Amino acid sequence: MDPAARPIFSSIILGSGTLAIACAQLAMEMGHVIGAALCTDAIFADWAARANILRIANVEELSTLLNNEPVDWIFSVANPLKLRPDVFERARQGAFNYHDGPLPRYAGTHATSWALLAQETEYAVTWHRIDDGVDTGDVVVQRQVLIAPTDTAMTLNLKCYEAAIEGFRELLTGLKIGKLTAYPQALVNRSYFPKRRRPDAAGYLRWDQSAQDLSAMTRALD
Template sequence: MTFRAVVFAYHQVGVRCLQVLLARGVEVALVVTHHDNPAENIWFDSVAALAAEHRLPTIMPTEANSSELSAAVRAANPDFIFSFYYRHMLSPELLALARHGAFNMHGSLLPKYRGRVPVNWAILHGETETGATLHEMTAKPDAGAIVAQTAVPILPDDTATQVFDKVTVAAEQTLWNSLPALLSGKAPRLPNILANGSYFGGRKPEDGRINWRQPAQTIYNLIRAVAPPYPGAFTEIEGKRLVIARARLAPSEPLSGANLPLGLQIVDNTLFGLCGDGRAIAIHELQHEGRLISLAEFAQLTHT
């Protein structure tokens, strides 16, 4: 038996999970995705391009729950609705159009890190593990019963991009492994106990501003969590915004000869960020206006 699905998808997880549905023989009757925002750094693959390659009907509505969208989904006559990193909440009325249920892929181990940008938040909070969760969609975000989860490690020096790559594979594995039972109506529904988890909203580029009075580990987590292609953790010197693109925690002992002010300092021909707990972060790549700069350029920038 062939099942029909309407797929709301965007970003890398959207691409990979759409490919899983096609590989498993699901008939994708309609793809709903987003127009790329020209103001955003688009570093991920395109759901629209993948849908075009497979000649799948595709729409890009500006409103998530318009009457036109509802009509298009109803006309597609779906057995299932799937949401894979689609950026808008879907109304209960829309979800009800799927005869056998509506399911979302979320980039955390629910109920932890419900809401926006879960990978970035997990790194910011120093987590050592995250993953992907397939769950039922409800009116409340990331609150429905859990079908399946796959965990991945967050290593001490992993950036958000590296963790996101792992989560993308985890999402693909989760969907691939659970889809046969889901299609046959035999998939589990595990409790998603929200009181045991957490919810976080979106982040803005300004949230990457470094407070050098904080401990080194906290600052390093921020650097990892928003490292390019995300907007980056930054500090300002004489009105110039400097983005720390790549760094490592320095050895635990304070820098010899310290008595230096907090923030960016050159010591023994190496650039460090001196932190509030006396520890330091070794800065390996520093950007100004989107371009990597050398130590000499840093010195010149900060003394002009």
């Protein structure tokens, strides 16, 4: 296809860290104009400044911007902020969030650590539509991630990082060609891990437990 004939989409990225940067760069490569970035850390904010992208400080500023300048898509990547329906519904074509776990089983925070504590051998990352719940929207892309016996929270997060980018590429491709399949989560199977939840015994190693359990605790908190 002639590059000049490619469709141009307007998008806003919300998030933090190098993952938000990688997804923003990929979106631009695939024909998206990033109209603004809601940056929740200095890493993403510094990149947005260098890329000459408008930086937004909070959800209220985002709401004001969308009132004046509607966009096609909103993408939330490593974003701790919850969007109100009156904000995400202003995206003309949709709003999507990245979650570093398989939904609906590992909703919430620190999902990789909870999976290691449960001694899972299979895992996944999920891109889903944003709705008025927390990690409850329809799933559009899910990428499998295998857990090795030696994986720690750090190494599993690195695997998820790579899967997130490939999953985002799949999401963008589906949006571009109009062949994105979304399916509702089976919320009866949902598990939710709130931010303040802590492992048993506050993460202490209990010597009345098996070596396998002690290894899982150590790797999950590493």
